[in-house]
Amino acid sequence: MFKGLLFSKALAVGIGVVTASAVCSMVAMVVIYQIEMSNDPPRRPPTPPATTPFPSGPPPNLRLPDTLVPQMYKLYLQPHFHVQVTNITNQTFAFTGNSTVIFKCVKNTNRIFLHSKDLNVTEYRVSDGRNTELRGKLSLTMGSSNFMEIELDGVLKAGETYTLFTAFEGELKDDMTGFYKSKYTVDGEDRFLATTQMQPTDARRVFPCFDEPAMKAVFNVTIIHRDGTTALSNSNRKGHIEITIDGETWLVTEFNPTHKMSTYLLAFTVSEFKRIPALGNSQIRTWARPEAISAGQADYAQKTAESILPAFEELYDIKYPLSKLEQIAIPDFSAGGMENWGLISYREGALLYEEGVSSTANMEWIARVISHELAHQWFGNLVTMKWWNDLWLNEGFATYISYIGIDSVHPEWKISDRFVLYETQPALQVDSLATSRPLSPRAEDVQTPANITQQFDQITYSKGASILRMLSIYLKDTVFQKGIKTYLKAYQYSNTEAADFWRHLQEALGPADINVAQVMKTWTQQMGYPLITINTKTGDVSQQHFLLNQTSTRNFVWYVPVLMLKSGSNEPDYKFDPVTEKGPVRRPEYRTEEDQWLLANVYYTGYYRVNYDQGNWEKLLKQLNMNPQEIPVINRGQLIDDAFNLARAHHVNTTLALNTTKFLYNETELIPWEFGLRNLKYFILMFDRSEVYGPMKAYMRKQVTPLYTHFKNYTDNSTVPEDHAEQYNQINAISVACANELPECQNMASAFFKGWMDDPEKNAIQSNLKSAIYCSAIAVGGEKEWDFAWEAYINATIASEKDKLRYGMSCSRNIWILNRYLTYTLDPSKIRKMDFVSTVNYIAANVAGQSLAWEFVQSHWTYIIQEYGGGIMPLGNLIDGVTERFSSELELKQLKQFQKDHGPDSFGSATQALEQAIERTGANIKWVKENKQTVLDWFQREPADK
Known part of the structure; x- marks a missing residue:
């Protein structure tokens, strides 16, 4: 036995405290194991078998060798904790357990490699098919591999089946990874539960296992838990018995065997x-x-x-x-x-909804998350990617398919129209950096847990979903869905690569000139995306790799399907002869008449940007200002988004981009406004600490006033627009109007908030508007308003209300209040660990809090990476949030010094985000120097009132 391996001092102390009362429970675990083995106890051979030399040391990379394949686990776990802490001192959070894994040897070897992390392995035993014990030596690898190695005296023979038994102990931490504890309150008293989060690489924190997605097996789970609690797992309960340990009743709950599945999908909870x-x-x-x-x-x-x-x-x-x-x-x-x-x-917040308290956005978020996770029951669970470099096969599919699921429940939401807002535009934004990555990187580049965690990003989810949407439209939905069906049936309970899916789409397509795999490799194996440039005078069309801050040196070419519309046409003309070369190539269909405009990427179906000759841009701007309805609503937003990003990349001038926002004065649709606000946000971030901000704020106030008036009756009467998108745009109207100091808006928000403060039992603020009103009222208020919101946050009984208040409190303009709020984020009794990143980012988004948040992150980084760096905590988002305003040489110097001070191995899953922050800051510095005066002049020319 190997006592003390990866066994923390805290756990050692805890186990020592409860040993007297827990001995019987540990004995119970041994008894269960003995029952399992009693029919044929293992026999030790009289002499060790002859050994065959094998290479020493771990595998050359961080992947398990291909010598062993798990078939089935028998897992017994006993969490040691009390749900209630009343009259209990020195509450201990730990678990003990044992696992028996049956595996097949496929290549002769004398070494067993599997994963184990943060576990104290107290016993192990290897036996063959005749139940003969095989002697060996166990060691644990300290480092990124998390390998547990057993070097045997004998040889495991190909074709034979073997068994590995391990007993172990671990901690129930509060880090939201592996087997962990969670806390909530009931009538002011703390309650606890034990739950799991295995994805991506944390099953190894719960029991020694072959913790790779292709190592699928059947799991037989048994949980030993205190009477009064309920144990849940992947399968239905098979049965349970009561046992008595030290005078206390415990339940032994056994679950039916699971289907064959990956370790990261295993789950169990113990709770009330x-x-x-x-x-x-x-x-x-x-x-x-x-x-x-x-x-x-x-x-x-x-x-x-x-x-x-x-x-x-x-x-x-x-x-x-x-x-x-x-x-x-x-x-x-x-x-x-x-x-x-x-x-x-x-x-x-992603599951619980309360009418009158939760908002339309909360309801939609719940539907989106549920639909995403249900989509995974097939894409990801039934059929799983072979390795994490193809994670997008899981997450991109689930994201795309989730919109189909929501449409089946809420067709009136028209949520597919907002796909470009939620997925395409955010993905394009991050994918335009030189530090972006391919959707499907090389497997050898995704090895460590930190590398793997970094794959859970906007590229995987949103770019993956966007190119699938593009492909589905290009091939037609019927072909796409036929390919999905045959693919899932062919590979159920197994693992795949992207090539397998392309092959099934090719078969569904039938005889065609399109090579699906060849087309899609350009989108999955190359980073970034193309810029399509069209000259409507000559018909010349070309493509190039679009980057925000530099000219690409890569010779990338994409297979780009182009859907285009000309003024005077009723239907878009889908070009099935797509742009497949850099060009320019001359195509007459891209040429227009003198008074005619051309619009490409109609309905934003493609994952790319479009630029035109100056004449065509001017015609499109004229159309937007005179009769914008002639342009599809999604493309009214797309034109803003393309123009602003083209201006940042120096393809068009900044004045052209700003001119695309003028028509918003008369616009009431959500999508154009949302794209306008997202792109103007970049200007706000770059200039809200400079003299540009005054004229900019006056322009924003002027533009939003008609929209605010459009929704005034709804706001004043606390009623809700019928249209789902209009409800969101009402929130935009209030948020923008109040943030840009429209007096009518600020007075309205303060009055609603004061009414609540005067009668705390009655919150009359319409649930959709709470975030906007809380933020505005606290921004113009002081300590009294903030403390009232904090008390309401503490007493809120549903996460959606807590989230709104948590955001609202970040809007204070008082530096000392924001500093105090930042200190609260490090206290899980005040701000839950899961809300740490978003809370700090909320504060950083406030111009009064940005420098405070950056200083806070710098000074606490070692603690942050230690406490919040495990699992899939989005520390990359934290770096993004606290640096998004950076646009000075001093800030760039601070960033580089921050990187240097902590070293390349100290950022974990935030490593790429830090590199992108440095790149983005450099680009911002250059852009601000070149455009500040132009931007100031443009806003000063625009009349402040109309």
Whole structure:
């Protein structure tokens, strides 16, 4: 036995405290193991077998060798904690367990490699098919591999089956990775539960295992837990028995074997949670805190899942493979949701909804997350990528397909129209940096846990979804869906690469001149995306790699499908002879008449940007200002987005970009406004600390006043527009009007907030408008308003309300209040760890708090990476947030010094984000120097009032 390996002092002390009372429970674990082995106990051979020389040391890379394949695990776990801490001192959070993995040897070897991290392995035993024990020596690798190695005296023979038994101990930490603890309160008293988050590489923190996605196996799980708690896992409960340990009743709950699946999908919880009573024959069950269930906060999630699941069964033409599907709202959860097969975990804000308290945005977010996780039950769970470099096969698909799921439940939302807002535009933004990466990088470049975690980014989710949308439109939905069905049926319970999916799409397409794999390699194996340049006078068209801050040195060429529309035409002309070379090449269909304009990338179906000759730009601007409805609403937004990014990359002048926002004065649709605000935000970030900001604010105030007036009756009467998109645009109107100091808006927000302060039991603020009104009222208020909001935050009983208040409090203009708020983020009893990054970023988004947040991150980085750097915590987002305003040489120097002070290995999953921040800051410095005077002159020329 190897005591003390990776065994922290805190756990050692904790185990020491409870040893007297927990000995019997540990004995119980041994008894269970003995029952399993009693029929044929292992026999030691009298002499060790002859050994064959094998290479010494770990594998040359950080992947498991291809010598062993797991088939089945028997896993016993016993979490040691009390749900309630009343009358309990020195509460200990730990777990003990044992695992028996049956594996097949496919190549002769004398060494067993699997993964183990932060576990104290107390016992191990290897035996062959005849139950003969094989002697060996165990060691753990300190470093990124997390390897646990057993070097045997004998040889494992190809074709034979073997068994590895391990016993282990671990901590239930609060880091939201592996097997961890979560806390909530009931009537002011703390409650605890134990839950899991294995993805991407944290199953190894729970039990020694072959922790790679292609190492699929069947899992037999048994949980030993205190009476009064409920244990859940991927499968239905097989049965349970009661046992007595030290006078206390415990339950031994055994679950049915799972389907064959990857380790990262394994899940279990132990809690006092309750579930919505089952209705009819529904196989879906939704769990949450008892108070949330009784308040009906899980009802919407239950109904939504019940509607989306059959829609996906029809889409995939495969019935949901499991006998049950459970959803559970976890108080502390780092992601929005996790697709554990049969037991989907969510943070509370992504599952719980309360009418009159939660907003339309909360409802939509819940539907989006549920649809995404249900899509994974096929894409990701039933069929899984072979390695993390193809993570987009899981996440890009689930993101794209989730919109189909939501459309089946809420067609009135028209959510597919907002795909470009939620996915395409954010992906294009990050993918225009020279430090971006291919959607599908080389497997050898994705090796360490930190490398793997970095794949969970905007590129994987949003670019992946965007190119699938583009491909589906290009091939036609019927072909795309036929390919999906045959692909899933062919590879169910196994693992794939992108080439496998392309092959099935090719077969679904039938005889055609299109080579799907060749086309899609240009989008998945090259970083970035193209800029299509069209000269409507000559018909010349060309493509080049679009970068914001430099000319690309890469000789990239994409296969670009172009959908275009000419003025005077009723229908767009889809070009199935796409742009496939750099060019320029002359094509008469791109030439226009003297009074005619051309619009490319109609409906924003393609993942690229478009530039035109100056004459065509002027015609499009004239159309926007005279009769914008002639241009599709999505493209009214796209023109703004392309123009601003082209100006940042020096392809068009900045004045042209700013001119695309003039028509917003008469615009009431969401998408153009949203694109306008996102792009003007860059100007605000660059200039809100300079003399440019005054005239800019006056322009913003003028432009938003008609929109604010458009929604005034709804706002004053606390009523809600019927149209889903209009509800969002009402929020835009109030947020922009108040932020740019429209007196009517500020007075309205302050009056609503004061009314709530005067009667704290009655919050009359319409739920959709809470974030905007909280922010404005606290911004113009002082300590009294902030402290009132803090008290409301502490007492809020649903995450959606806490989130709105948490954001609103970041809007204060008082430096000392923001500093105090930053200190609160390091105290999990005040700000949950899962909310740390977003809270600091909210403060950094406030011009009064930006420098405070940056100084805070610099001075606490060692602690931040230690406490928040594990699992899939978005520390890259933290770096993005606190540096997004950087546009001076001093800030660039600080960034580089920050990188130097901590060293290249001290940023974990934030490494790429830091490199991108340095690149982006350099680009900002250059752009501000070149454009500041032009921007100032333009805003000064625009009349402040109309």
